[in-house]
Ligand SMILES: *[C@@H]1O[C@H](CO)[C@@H](O)[C@H](O)[C@H]1NC(C)=O
Ligand SMILES: *[C@@H]1O[C@H](CO)[C@@H](O)[C@H](O)[C@H]1NC(C)=O
């Protein structure tokens with residue numbers, strides 16, 4: 001139906017990026033923080049959900065990702081394709097780090113965890129996602145964990161929407177977002193926040209996708225200067241409506257500088273955010289052609305991946321550079337709970353991008 005296209009409209013603020021601190025006039029429930037991500041963003045979501053289980057109290061979702069700490073004790077490519085990485089040492093590491101390098105694993109009993117994998121995924125194979133499930137099963141409550149298999153899906157973020165420029169569901173190709181007849185964003189949010197969520201919006205978004213400066217304490221090598229946050233109208237004023245916060249992480253090559261608004265729009269997160277008062281944070285990577293020692297030797301980051309290979313510090317510890325930057329964003333957004341005030345900077349005129 002025509003509405004399908006009508007409501008996939010992005011309102012992206014066209015003026016220069018503002019600072020994240022100036023956005024902190026919302027009333028966010030600090031117990032509502034969750035994260036999900038695709039591919040390297042999925043690996044990062046698991047890192048955040050495990051290492052920062054105190055902060056991500058509503059849990060985490062992983063689309064086409066693999067085990068925590070997978071890339072440390074074996075070449076990271078063992079954690080890709082249809083390989084079979086070992087999770088023995090990663091499991092031992094988790095146990096030895098619990099309560100120090102990472103938050104107490106005991107928190108995971110109360111956390112919701114969602115994992116999705118496609119049977120035709122040739123980049124992060126279904127078997128690798130199964131190993132994440134198996135690894136987490138040592139710590140999570142079975143009733144809190146869900147594993148979704150998408151039959152015939154390749155390495156794509158699954159949706160049930162025909163976003164412009166999407167790839168085919170059975171093709172692992174840019175922008176790695178496809179109509180697979182499955183609403184991935186909706187399903188992960190419903191799993192994390194419960195079935196009480198209202199249906200997604202069928203109308204144009206109430207708020208805008210705001211760019212902010214991903215610099216200073218929000219920056220790191222491999223992260224872009226600009227990232228984005230979707231703030232539903234009801235969450236803009238601070239005060240009455242208690243909003244939730246979800247972090248959505250793109251995969252390699254899916255950064256805004258490369259695919260534009262596609263991850264911000266075509267995934268459909270904002271449609272659910274709008275009807276359920278969820279602020280969605282979209283950190284962004286950038287190509288980094290510098291060479292860094294990683295757990296798998298000296299590498300650069302030409303595909304603009306979130307770090308799960310030990311490239312920018314110990315990537316799966318709380319001290320990892322990308323983890324620190326994202327956590328600083330989250331803390332800043334939830335930090336000032338009830339200060340009222342406008343948060344859209346003066347003179348900001350949103351433009352409408354038709355898909
Ligand atoms: C993908 O699916 C389309 C039909 O939707 C089909 O025509 C095509 O052959 C499939 N490609 C692969 C690689 O399976
Ligand atoms: C690395 O990237 C910078 C900035 O984009 C560019 O100026 C430089 O030429 C690149 N270096 C190499 C070796 O590609």
Ligand SMILES: *[C@@H]1O[C@H](CO)[C@@H](O)[C@H](O)[C@H]1NC(C)=O
Nearest residue numbers: 291292293294296297298299
């Ligand atoms: C990585 O780079 C460093 C410094 O450039 C060099 O000393 C080291 O030998 C390199 N390691 C590998 C495995 O190539």
